[in-house]
Amino acid sequence: MKLLLAMCALALCACEPVDHCRVNDTRCSGQTAQVCDSDQRWVEIMNCDEVAAQSGGTWTCRMLDDGSGHTCLPVEQDADEEGGAQ
Amino acid sequence: MSGLTPGVVSEFWQYMLHRYGGSVIDKRNASEMQLVGALLGKLGVVDKDSFLRHYATTIGHRIYIPFEIGLATADWSLWGQIMVCTHECQHIVQYDDLGPIKFAWQYVAKTAGRARLEAEAYRCQMELQFWRTGQLVSAHELASSLKSYGVTDADVQVAETILRMSGESVKRGAVINPTSRAAIDWLNVHVPELRAKAG
Numbered sequence: 001m002k003l004l005l006a007m008c009a010l011a012l013c014a015c016e017p018v019d020h021c022r023v024n025d026t027r028c029s030g031q032t033a034q035v036c037d038s039d040q041r042w043v044e045i046m047n048c049d050e051v052a053a054q055s056g057g058t059w060t061c062r063m064l065d066d067g068s069g070h071t072c073l074p075v076e077q078d079a080d081e082e083g084g085a086q
Numbered sequence: 087m088s089g090l091t092p093g094v095v096s097e098f099w100q101y102m103l104h105r106y107g108g109s110v111i112d113k114r115n116a117s118e119m120q121l122v123g124a125l126l127g128k129l130g131v132v133d134k135d136s137f138l139r140h141y142a143t144t145i146g147h148r149i150y151i152p153f154e155i156g157l158a159t160a161d162w163s164l165w166g167q168i169m170v171c172t173h174e175c176q177h178i179v180q181y182d183d184l185g186p187i188k189f190a191w192q193y194v195a196k197t198a199g200r201a202r203l204e205a206e207a208y209r210c211q212m213e214l215q216f217w218r219t220g221q222l223v224s225a226h227e228l229a230s231s232l233k234s235y236g237v238t239d240a241d242v243q244v245a246e247t248i249l250r251m252s253g254e255s256v257k258r259g260a261v262i263n264p265t266s267r268a269a270i271d272w273l274n275v276h277v278p279e280l281r282a283k284a285g
Contacts, residue, residue: 023240024247035247037198038240045248046255046262054267057258064254071251074258 026069028061033071049074089277090157090164099171101272106147106265107179108177113150114138124181133235142170144177146186158277165218169270172210175265180206201241204232205248206263212249216256217273225249 021027021036026045028034033045048059049073058075088195103109113119119138128136132141140161143150151170162170180203181189194200208228215223229246237245252262259266273280 012215023129026247026251032168033251035244035251037202038238039196039198039246041198043202045251046260051262052253054262054264057259059255059260068173069247069251069254072253072260072262074260 026071028070030061031061031072033061045070046072089279090130090168092158092164094277095164095167096156097276098168098269098272102265102269103176106146106178107266108147108149108175108178110148110155111148113152116150119150120141126236133168134161136234136266144174144176144185145177146181158208165209168273169211169214172214172263172265172269173207175268176199176207176210176263177203180262195278197237197241198244199258200235201232201245202248204235204237205229205245208232208245209249210263210266210269212253212275214269215275216282218280218282220284221262222257224252226252239258249278 012065021040021042023036023040025036026034029040029042031048033048034042035045037043048061052059057077059072060075061070062073063070064073099110107273120134122143123134123137126132128135137143138151142152149171151174153159153167155167156164158164158167184192189203193203195202205228208231212223212225212228215221225246228249232242232245252260255262261270
């Protein structure tokens, strides 16, 4: 019985946690903006550190002001500092 | 299209292919693409002729294109050739990042994976178009292109969300895809006059 329990525990530990989400929802996971795909798994939209490295300035994952989703947004710089530019 | 000449487009392709280790093959004469086209046609995903004439396809580091680089046609303008080059190079980056097995599994076996990989590549069009015009391409319009990739309606909606969220960042100055960054840097040096004027 103990062996059976131990095997079950091991099997549970070996599996990835199931994190079913609602399709098309978005969220921030640290510096990563994510969307829930049709398999109900969170997948990356973009990583804000990588956006910052490529675009200049400081970027952080936040919800948009209108609440329509999460993405990487620039962190306001002081007036005399230069922000990201193409 | 001042500034964008056949020579500039050819040089751009040379630069991007060298940077990402890609090679170009004429899709219309490639026997493997004839087979893929026939298969997709039988599966009802896309009509064979349409697949061979209207779509570029990348497998690994090989980019199959249905046009001659630098020769503008009704289907493939010079600017369209710049954008599709960047899009296909983004697939090379994905292939290198994921590795051949994971990439193939995600792209071929899973509609959600295919939609996401394509949405990410279509983001190149959004980023380049924004650089050139200062206007965002509609996320809905771009995501609708995925309907011909055999994905589900839910996948198209997720792709639209990816592109819509990307657009929010792009219009604030982000360049998200590495291939877009490389393309824009090149364009800024070689054809800066194409870039949208600020304000």
